Amino acid sequence: MSTHWPRRRMHHVFAPDGRAVIAAMDAGITKGVAPGLERGRAAVKRVVDGGVDAILATIGLARAAADELGGTGLILALDSEIPSAGYGVEQAVRWGADALELKVFPGNPEVTKMGELRELCAEADRWGMPVMAEPIPVGFKALEAHTLANIAHGARVSAEAGADFVKAQYTGTPEEYREVVEGCLVPVLALGGPMKPTPLHALQMAHDAIEAGASGIVYGRNIVEAERPDRMVAALVEIVHGGASVDVAAKHLNVPL
Numbered sequence: 524m525s526t527h528w529p530r531r532r533m534h535h536v537f538a539p540d541g542r543a544v545i546a547a548m549d550a551g552i553t554k555g556v557a558p559g560l561e562r563g564r565a566a567v568k569r570v571v572d573g574g575v576d577a578i579l580a581t582i583g584l585a586r587a588a589a590d591e592l593g594g595t596g597l598i599l600a601l602d603s604e605i606p607s608a609g610y611g612v613e614q615a616v617r618w619g620a621d622a623l624e625l626k627v628f629p630g631n632p633e634v635t636k637m638g639e640l641r642e643l644c645a646e647a648d649r650w651g652m653p654v655m656a657e658p659i660p661v662g663f664k665a666l667e668a669h670t671l672a673n674i675a676h677g678a679r680v681s682a683e684a685g686a687d688f689v690k691a692q693y694t695g696t697p698e699e700y701r702e703v704v705e706g707c708l709v710p711v712l713a714l715g716g717p718m719k720p721t722p723l724h725a726l727q728m729a730h731d732a733i734e735a736g737a738s739g740i741v742y743g744r745n746i747v748e749a750e751r752p753d754r755m756v757a758a759l760v761e762i763v764h765g766g767a768s769v770d771v772a773a774k775h776l777n778v779p780l
C-alpha cells in the first residue's frame with residue numbers, strides 16, 4: 524500500500540489485504556449504449572451486489588449511479604476527454620472519487636499522452652488524489668506491440684511518471700507477468716480485455732495474475748457482459764481476496780437463478 528498521503532483514498536479502492544477487484548464501466552464514453560451497460564444504474568448495482576471493491580467510470584455514469592454505488596470505491600476515468608494538465612482533478616475531489624484514471628500509449632509515434640500523465644500526477648498529488656495509469660503499448664489495435672517487454676516498459680514508465688497504481692494487460696505465464704509486476708515500483712492490476720472464450724478463462728487469468736504478484740484485476744467486458752455480472756464479481760472476489768482456485772470460485776457461476 525502506498526506510503527504517501529493519498530493512502531486514505533487508496534484504502535477505498537484496495538481492501539485491507541492490499542488487493543482489489545475493479546469493474547471497468549467506462550466504455551460508454553466511446554461506445555455510447557455499450558453491451559452490459561445499457562441500463563447504467565442497474566449495471567452498477569449488479570457489480571456492487573457482487574462485492575466489487577471499486578468501479579472505473581466516467582463522471583456521467585458515476586453521477587447517475589451515485590446511489591447504487593454507495594460507499595464502493597470510484598475511479599474516475601478521464602480518457603477520451605481532452606487531456607490537459609490537471610484536467611478533472613477538482614471534479615474528482617468534488618465527487619468524492621478515490622482515484623483518477625488515464626490511458627497512455629507508450630511507443631506511439633504520434634501521441635503517447637505520457638506528458639499529460641506526468642502533469643496529471645503532479646496536479647493530483649497536490650490534492651492527495653491517487654492516479655491509476657493504463658499504459659497500452661502503441662495503441663489498442665497495435666496487437667503486435669503488446670509484448671511482455673513493452674507491457675513491462677509501459678507499466679514502469681507510468682510509475683516513473685508518478686502513477687500510484689497501474690492497470691496493465693496480462694500476458695504470458697505467471698512467471699513472465701511477474702516481470703511486469705516486479706519492475707513497476709507500484710501495484711499492478713491485470714486488465715481484462717475482450718471477452719474470453721468462457722468465464723472460466725476470465726477466472727483463470729485473474730488467478731494467474733495474482734500468482735504473478737498482481738494486486739488485483741480491472742475487468743470490463745468480462746464482468747459487465749457476463750451472464751450474471753454479480754456472480755462473476757463474486758467469483759473474482761473469491762480468487763483475488765480469498766485465494767480460491769478457479770474450480771472453487773466457479774461455483775459462484777453455477778448458482779441457480
Ligand SMILES: O=C(CO)COP(=O)(O)O
Pocket residue numbers: 547549550579657714715716717741742743744745
Ligand atoms: O478497461 C477498460 C477501459 O478502461 C475496458 O475494460 P475491458 O478491456 O476489460 O473491457
